[in-house]
Amino acid sequence: MPEYLIDDREAPRFAVNRKNMVDPEVLAKEREQIFDRCWLYIGHETELRKPNDFKARSVAGRPLIFARDAKGLIRVWVNSCPHRGAMLCRQPEGNARFLTCFYHGWSFSTAGEVVSIPGDDAYGPDFERPGLAAPPRVDSYRGFVFVSFDPEIVDLPTYLAGAREYIDLVADQSETGMEVLDGTHEYSVKANWKLLVENSIDGYHAVSTHQRYFEMVMAARGEIDPGALGRSVGIDLGNGHVVIAGEPTTGGLFGRPLSEAGETERAERFRKFAEKYGDAWVDRMRGARNLVVFPNLVIIDLVMGVVVRKIDPITPGYMEVTAWHLAPTDEGEELHRQRLDNFLTFWGPGGLASPDDVEALETVQKSCAALKELGWSDVSRGMTKPAVDADDELQLRTWWRHWNKLMTGEALPPEPHDPPGDVYTGQKRPNTAAVG
Template structure:
C-alpha cells in the first residue's frame, strides 16, 4: 500500500498524505520519476510568428530556447553555451538570426549550428566545433509544442490519449487555427505545485471562493440562474489526464453580457462550424472544459476565453505559473474586445478569480504545518456514485492515481463510471486535423 494515497473503495474514501506537499524527498522523486519521463508543454507555435523569433522557457528545471529558424521550422535548444555554460539568450523573447553568447562570443544560428568562434585558429583544424544541444524529443499537436527528456517515451499522440479530442474542441474554434495572444501572465504561489493542478480542475470551490465574481455577474446581468447550466462530467482521458466537460448552458451565465453585434458574430461563427463539423460537435464546442494534461499543463475553455496554464514546480512549497490566452485570429474587433474584457475580469492578474485561488492555495500550504495532527487531505467527493459532476473530485483522483503509480509503483484500478452519452460523445464530422510538423 502506498504511503501517500489511500484509495478505499469500500467506504468509499480517497485521501492524500499531506507529506507529499512538503517533503523535499518527494519533490526530488517527482523531478526524477515524473518530469524526466513525461511529455511537457513548452509553448504554442503562434508565439513564434516570424522566422528567427525566439522565446525562453524553463521546463523541468532546464532553461530552453523555443525558436523558429531561418527556414521557418520550430526548434528547441538548451539555453546554455556548449563552451562554458552561460545562457545564450538572456532576454525573454526577441528576433535574431544568430544566438551569441555574451561571455566569450561563441555564436550559433537559430537552426543550432555554430557560425562563429572568436580565435578559432587556437583550437586546431581537427577540433570538433559543437552545435547547440536539444531535448531528446520534440513534437506538437494542433500547435501545442511539447518536449520530453526521455528518449524512449511513447509518441506524443499516444501519450495525450483522450486529451487530443478536447484539444480539438478548442482548436476547431477557428478555421485558421487558434493563436496565442501577445502577453504572458506570470505569477508565483507559495504552495506546492500539485495544489494548483487540483484547483484548476475543481468545480467545487467556485461559488465559495469566487463570491465577488458572481456578485459582479449578478450586477451586470440582473440575474444569475444556475438552472441554465447543462450537465457536467469528470472524465478520465488516460495516462493521468482528465477533464471536467460541461454541456452548453441554455443562456449565457458568466461574464458581462455581449453586445448585440458581438453576440451576432459569435452566432454566425457557430453556424459556420455546424456546416463544417456537424451539430453535435459544435454543441460540445459551445460547452465548457477544464482539462489537465499530466503532469502540469492546464487548458481551460471557460468565461469567453481559453487559458493555457503551465505550472512549474520550484521547491516543495513554491511554484511559478505562466499563462496565456488562446483565441481565434479571425474574430472581429468587437468580439475580441469583449472576449478580452471577460477573460481579464476572471483570469487576469487583477481579476476576480486568479488572486482568490492564489490566496486559497497559500493558506493550504500554511495549514500543512499542522500535518502531524491532520495528516491527510480528503479527495473523496463523488466516490459514492457512478455519475459524477463538475463539483465532484473524480478528475483529481484520476490525476493522483497516475502520480502515485509513477512515484511508488503502485497501480490503482480506475473508478467505474457510467458510460458517457449525449453531447459528451458527439463525433466530429470532418476528418481529423493533421498534427503540425516540428
C-alpha cells in the same frame, strides 16, 4: 499505511498525504519520475510568428530556447553555451539570426549550428565544434508544442490519449487557426504545484471561493437560473489527463453580457462551424472545458476565452505560473474585445478569479505545517455515486492515481461510474480536415 495515497474502495475513502506538498524528497522524486519522463508543454507555434523568433522558457527546471529557425522550422534548444555553460538567451524573447554567448562570444544559428568561435585557430583542425544541445524529443499537436527528456517515451498522440479530443474542441474554434495573443501573465504562488493542478479541475470550490465573482454576474444579469448553466462532469481521459466538461449553453452566461453585435457574431460563427463539422460536434464546442494534460498543462475554455496555463514547481512550497490567451485569428472586433477583457479581469493575477485561488492554495500550504497533527487531505467526494458531476472529485482522484503510478509503480484501478453521456464524449470530431 500507504506512503502517498489512501485509496480504499470499501470505506470508501480517498486521501492524499500532506507530506506530498512539503517534503523536498517528494519533489526530487517527482523531477526524476514524472518531469523527466513525460511530455511537457513549452509553447504554441503561433508565438513564433517570424523566422528567427525565439522565446526563453523554463521547462522542468531546465532553461530552454523555443525558436523558429531561418527556414521556419520549430526548434527547441538547451539555453546553455556548449563551451562553458553560460546562457545564450538572457532576454525573455526576441528575433535574431544568431544567438551569441556574451561570456566568450561563441555564436550559433537558430538551427543550432555553431557559426563563429573567436580565435578559432587556437583549437586546432581536429577540434569538434559543437552545436546546441536539444531535448531528446520535440513534437506538436494542433499548434501546441511539447518536449520530453525521455528518448524512449511513446509518441505524442499516444501520450495525449483522450486529451486530443478536447484540444480539438478548442483548436476547431477558428476557420483560420487559433493564435496566442501578445502579452503573458506571470505570477507565483507560495504553495505546492499540485495544489493548482487540483484547483484547475475542482468544481466544488467555485461558489464558495469565487463568491464575489458570482455577485458581479448577478448584478449585471439579475438572477441566473442554475439549470441554464448546464451540467458539468469530470472525465478520465487516460494517462492521467482529465477534464471537466460542460454541456452546451446558448450564450455567454458568465462574464459581462455581450453586446447585440457580439451575440450576432457569436451565433454566426457557430452556424458556420456546424456547416463544416455538424451540429453534434459544435454542440460540444459550445460547452465549457477545464482540461489538464498530465502533469502540469492546463487549458481552460470558459468565461468567453481560452487560457493556456503552465505550472512549474520551484520548491515544495513555491510554484511559478505562466498563462497565455488563445484566440481565433478570424474573430471580429467586438468578440475580441470581450475576450481580452475577460482574460484581464477574470483570469489575470489581479482579476476576479486568480487571487481567490491563490489565497486558498497558500492557506492550504501554510496548514501543512501541522502535518503531524493532521496528515491527510480528503478527496473522497462522489466515490459512492453512480454518476459523478464536476463538483465531485473523480477527476482529482484520477490525476492522483496516475501521479502515484509514476512515483511508485503501483497501478490503482479506475473507479466504476456510469458513463458521462454522449453530450460529453459520444460526438466525435468528423474527419473534415487534416489534423497536425
